[in-house]
Amino acid sequence: MVKRNPRALARDWSATDAAPPWSDMNGRLRLLVEDGEFIPKSAGRHSAVATPRVASVVALAPLVAPRWTDVPAGIRRYGGLMASSAGFNEAFPSRFGEEICRNLHAQFENQNLLQALAFCLQTFHSGSKPEIRFLSLNIERSKYQAKASLYLGDPPAEFAVHFIETEAPSEGIQPEPIVESIRMRGFALTAMADLLADNLRTTRENGPPVDAGEPLPSDETPRAARPSTQTDNPEASAGSIRYQSVAGSGACGDPSGGGHPPPMEPPDDYRPKRYG
Secondary structure, three states: OOOEOHHHHHHHHHHOOOOOOHHHHHHHHHHHHHHOOOOOOOOOOOOOOOOHHHHHHHHHHHHHOOOHHHHHHHHHHHHOOEEEEEEEOOHHHHHHOHHHHHHHHHHOOOOEHHHHHHHHHHHOOOOOOOOOEEEEEEEEEOOOOOEEEEEEEEOOEEEEEEEEOOOOOOOOOOOOOOOEEEEEEHHHHHHHHHHHHHHHOOOOOOOOOEOOOOOOOOOOOOOOOOOOOOOOOOOOOOOOOEEEEOOOOOOOOOOOOOOOOOOOOOOOOOOOOOOO
């Protein structure tokens, strides 16, 4: 059983072709290790096995900033976005049940994006039951107000969580006329979740975690999921998504009451109808 340290996790994620190339990920990881807040500075064969939190940092690294040097600050800002609302369409409770809907809603209460993504990466891998999968992660990169949205489900069933900045924009910062939005498709996040699942298994072989500088054993290949032919965002919605606040206490229940429009648009190829 392969146990990956942070560098090996990022390297093998790139090797699945579901993530940015290693030449880019290696540079981003290096700056995060030098920063020391999110990834331990220890490296080599005996460095610690990557945790769900580390996996969430690695997954966010390509999204938060175009320049490598801005990645640590980007993780602080975008990883710290707080969950503001969550919702689901009519197909979701029909597919997975009301209890799972309520549990998911409660799980994201008062969570930031880094915490929410860490939970999802350790929960929604290819072999998980029920078969809730990543659909997409969207981030609005803005100096004025950053936002993010995480979509989960099994099309056409969909559950969405939205994240926003809780602090007011800095003095003198004005809204941009054009906001850059970047999206990671679901299969890329599933690939990361599958690699992380190896680290979280209770059974393991003797020996330290695999270091990125060493080749994998000949009978091992990264077990992360490859892109599938199934779209991660269906064109046809099975009912509109209704949203409820997850900024404080609350229950998921019937989605028809207390909903409000999401703070940012869902993916371009799947825009459910809005209410109100």
